[in-house]
Amino acid sequence: MTATIRLQQEPFDAAAEARALTHGRTDIGAVVTFTGICRGDENGEPIAGLTLEHYPGMAEAEIGRHVEAAERRWSLRGVTVIHRHGRITPGEDIVLVVTASSHRHDAFAAAEFLMDYLKTRAPFWKRVERATGGAVTGSWVDAKSSDDAAAGRWSKKPGHNQAAE
Amino acid sequence: MKVLYFAWVRERIGKPEEDVTPPASVATVGDLIAWLSGRGEGYAHAFENPRVIRAAIDRAHVRPDAAIAGAREIAFFPPMTGG
Numbered sequence: 001m002t003a004t005i006r007l008q009q010e011p012f013d014a015a016a017e018a019r020a021l022t023h024g025r026t027d028i029g030a031v032v033t034f035t036g037i038c039r040g041d042e043n044g045e046p047i048a049g050l051t052l053e054h055y056p057g058m059a060e061a062e063i064g065r066h067v068e069a070a071e072r073r074w075s076l077r078g079v080t081v082i083h084r085h086g087r088i089t090p091g092e093d094i095v096l097v098v099t100a101s102s103h104r105h106d107a108f109a110a111a112e113f114l115m116d117y118l119k120t121r122a123p124f125w126k127r128v129e130r131a132t133g134g135a136v137t138g139s140w141v142d143a144k145s146s147d148d149a150a151a152g153r154w155s156k157k158p159g160h161n162q163a164a165e
Numbered sequence: 166m167k168v169l170y171f172a173w174v175r176e177r178i179g180k181p182e183e184d185v186t187p188p189a190s191v192a193t194v195g196d197l198i199a200w201l202s203g204r205g206e207g208y209a210h211a212f213e214n215p216r217v218i219r220a221a222i223d224r225a226h227v228r229p230d231a232a233i234a235g236a237r238e239i240a241f242f243p244p245m246t247g248g
Contacts, residue, residue: 036248052247053172055240058224065225083247095248115248121226123240124247125172140173143244 001071002078005063007054009086014096021078021100028077030104032111034097040090042141048131049089050141055123059083066117070099073113074106081114083124116151166233168201170211171242174218177211187233194220195229197239211241219244 078100101107126141169182202212221240
């Protein structure tokens with residue numbers, strides 16, 4: 001399987017990444033492309049932008065571990081994960097997950113699995129800049145329990161207790 | 166060993182990383198959090214609620230009861246908010 005993991009400050013081209021994954025291949029029947037985009041509000045309040053801090057070295061390693069887990073779980077032909085860091089403004093892309101498989105189920109499921117784990121296990125932290133009344137104030141985004149629940153459902157197996165992570 | 170701090174843990178402590186030499190009685194990640202908390206106001210503030218602190222040893226997630234013996238790099242950070 002082709003696996004590409006990149007962390008970068010620069011924007012990415014989702015369509016080009018999906019094309020690169022399938023170019024010249026006849027064994028791929030399905031490609032799922034997920035792009036996470038910076039919204040213009042956080043908890044209903046407008047934001048000027050956000051800054052993504054990450055743990056260099058661990059971020060790549062942790063994403064790599066989840067790509068390997070996805071590969072063990074589904075029949076995949078290729079995976080590309082790109083996560084941006086640094087300052088990002090509303091409307092800009094933050095994260096890209098591309099999964100390719102012979103049949104659609106594997107690509108859909110693996111893309112969702114990877115995103116759920118990226119949100120809760122990959123060492124990135126968002127700090128938002130609020131633009132209210134001309135003054136810019138910053139605050140760290142709180143982790144959402146709904147994201148933990150989304151990641152937790154992948155470890156539920158019939159007849160087994162849910163894994164603690 | 167090298168200790169790294171990220172996001173608001175880094176801001177409260179006031180530095181991104183440092184080398185520390187804890188006493189032999191500091192055996193686990195949880196022990197290290199308690200020991201670091203005694204190093205000053207910023208540390209105490211960063212670790213005031215140890216339940217929310219996440220930790221990694223040599224770039225892999227660990228739980229508070231993980232042993233720190235042999236660790237080269239230990240990182241402390243808030244719950245992650247990437248994606």
